[in-house]
Amino acid sequence: MPETKAIPRILLVEDDVDLADSIRENLEAYGYEIEVVGEGTRALDAALEAEFHLIVLDVILPGMDGFTVCRELRESGNNVPILFLTARDAPEDRIHGLEEGGDDYLPKPFELREFLLRVDALLRRRLWRTGESVESIVIRFGGNEVDLRTYNGRAWDGAAHLLDHKEAAMLSLLADREGDTVTREEIADAVWGHEVRPSSRALEELVRRLRRRFEPRPEAPLHLHRVGSLGYRFTSEPEEQT
Numbered sequence: 001m002p003e004t005k006a007i008p009r010i011l012l013v014e015d016d017v018d019l020a021d022s023i024r025e026n027l028e029a030y031g032y033e034i035e036v037v038g039e040g041t042r043a044l045d046a047a048l049e050a051e052f053h054l055i056v057l058d059v060i061l062p063g064m065d066g067f068t069v070c071r072e073l074r075e076s077g078n079n080v081p082i083l084f085l086t087a088r089d090a091p092e093d094r095i096h097g098l099e100e101g102g103d104d105y106l107p108k109p110f111e112l113r114e115f116l117l118r119v120d121a122l123l124r125r126r127l128w129r130t131g132e133s134v135e136s137i138v139i140r141f142g143g144n145e146v147d148l149r150t151y152n153g154r155a156w157d158g159a160a161h162l163l164d165h166k167e168a169a170m171l172s173l174l175a176d177r178e179g180d181t182v183t184r185e186e187i188a189d190a191v192w193g194h195e196v197r198p199s200s201r202a203l204e205e206l207v208r209r210l211r212r213r214f215e216p217r218p219e220a221p222l223h224l225h226r227v228g229s230l231g232y233r234f235t236s237e238p239e240e241q242t
Helices: 015-030 042-050 066-075 091-099 112-130 165-176 183-193 201-214
Strands: 009-013 033-037 056-057 082-086 104-108 139-140 145-148 153-155 159-163 181-183 222-228 231-234
Touching: 009 015, 009 042, 009 066, 009 112, 015 033, 015 165, 015 183, 033 165, 042 056, 042 066, 056 066, 056 181, 066 091, 066 183, 082 091, 091 104, 104 112, 112 139, 112 165, 139 165, 165 201, 165 231, 181 183, 183 201, 183 231, 201 222
Parallel strands: 009 033, 009 056, 056 082, 082 104
Antiparallel strands: 139 145, 145 153, 153 159, 181 231, 222 231
């Protein structure tokens, strides 16, 4: 099961509800605690009232734009890392965001893996600077080990694997609900989010890839079990499927 000493808290400031939900689901899948705010003034209040490890901040917001939120935070002495995530991608916008005190700037649309890696890099930089200690969220089962923050895995036979986003997200979901049957619909919502709904073949191929990586005998899995046509179930201890 996932292990951690402390859970990084992220303030996500995004007024597009569908995008905010998708980002939140993906960040939560990797063990982060997320608070979502859709308005600039409320975001400033939230950041001043509570401690966050990172702020993911849109620029175009109702009430107060993201550049102003960032400037107000810096003038107040708040040095929480800020990642601008915005459709404003002109060079002058990036420069402006960094001048106002932002730490990184990622234009929309963005690749999810790049976004997650930038989040991880900013959190690690903050933890190094403050001396805080946060372990990577790691799943261990049957001699396998997978770091959900970096997507790096090591299998029972010593082979190293770099998982893609969907592989890591599905493994995270199943491990978080160890022993329970996770339905195909739940997997589709968590792994594919607001994308086109996956076919049965796409979902089954995703499971096959994980089995090939981490099951000694993929045709007789000990950890990633199919539950009829309903869904899948994960066990960290080896369990032969009947």
